[in-house]
Amino acid sequence: QVQLVESGGGLVQAGGSLRLSCAASGNIFSRKAVGWYRQAPEKQRQLVAIIFNGGSTNYADPVKGRFTISRDDAKNTVWLQMNSLKPEDTAVYYCNAVFGNTPLYHWGQGAQVTVSS
Numbered sequence: 001q002v003q004l005v006e007s008g009g010g011l012v013q014a015g016g017s018l019r020l021s022c023a024a025s026g027n028i029f030s031r032k033a034v035g036w037y038r039q040a041p042e043k044q045r046q047l048v049a050i051i052f053n054g055g056s057t058n059y060a061d062p063v064k065g066r067f068t069i070s071r072d073d074a075k076n077t078v079w080l081q082m083n084s085l086k087p088e089d090t091a092v093y094y095c096n097a098v099f100g101n102t103p104l105y106h107w108g109q110g111a112q113v114t115v116s117s
Contacts, residue, residue: 001025001106002024002025002026002028002105002106003024003025003108004022004023004024004025004094004095004096004105004106004107004108005022005023005024005025005108005109006020006021006022006093006094006095006108006109006110006111007020007021007023007111008020008021008111009092009093009110009111009112009113009114010112010113010114011114011115011116012085012113012114012115012116013115013116014085014086014087014115014116014117015084015085016085016115017081017082017083017084017085018082018085018113019079019080019081019082020036020079020080020082020093020095020111020113021077021078021079022034022036022077022078022079022080022095022108023075023076023077024076024077024097025076026076027073027076028076028097028104028105029071029073029076029078029097030073031053032053032097032098032099032104033050033051033052033053033097033098033099034050034051034069034071034078034095034096034097034098035047035048035049035050035051035095035096035097035098035103036048036049036050036067036069036078036080036093036094036095037093037094037095037096037103038089038091038092038093038094038113039091039092039094039110040088040090040091043091045094046060047060047098048060048062048063048067048080048093049063049067049068049069049080050069050098051069051070051071051078055071057069062088063082063089066082066083066084066085067080067081067082067083068080068081068083069081078095080093080095082113085113085115086115087115087116087117088115089113089115090113090114090115091113092110092111092112092113093110093111093112093113094107094108094110094111095108
């Protein structure tokens with residue numbers, strides 16, 4: 001069974017940085033787009049960053065210029081570097097392989113990111 005394990009979350013002051021990691025069981029990211037999503041309390045889960053098979057990336061407007069997504073398929077790992085964090089970035093962050101607009105696998109437990117003002 002495919003497992004996605006997010007790590008690297010924590011509590012940080014506004015303006016700080018965190019680097020999230022997403023490790024997959026098996027070679028499930030190969031030749032697929034992979035996205036980072038976040039879900040704030042009482043809000044829907046939203047895609048914030050995606051990296052495609054060729055390495056091109058796309059970001060949601062609220063995180064452009066601050067977040068960077070990267071991948072290493074040999075390690076079955078995707079990262080999200082988050083800089084200049086804001087309180088509105090507070091959420092649980094999840095990763096998943098993506099086809100079209102559809103996440104492909106069961107969600108992992110997520111990584112809690114809390115940004116204090």
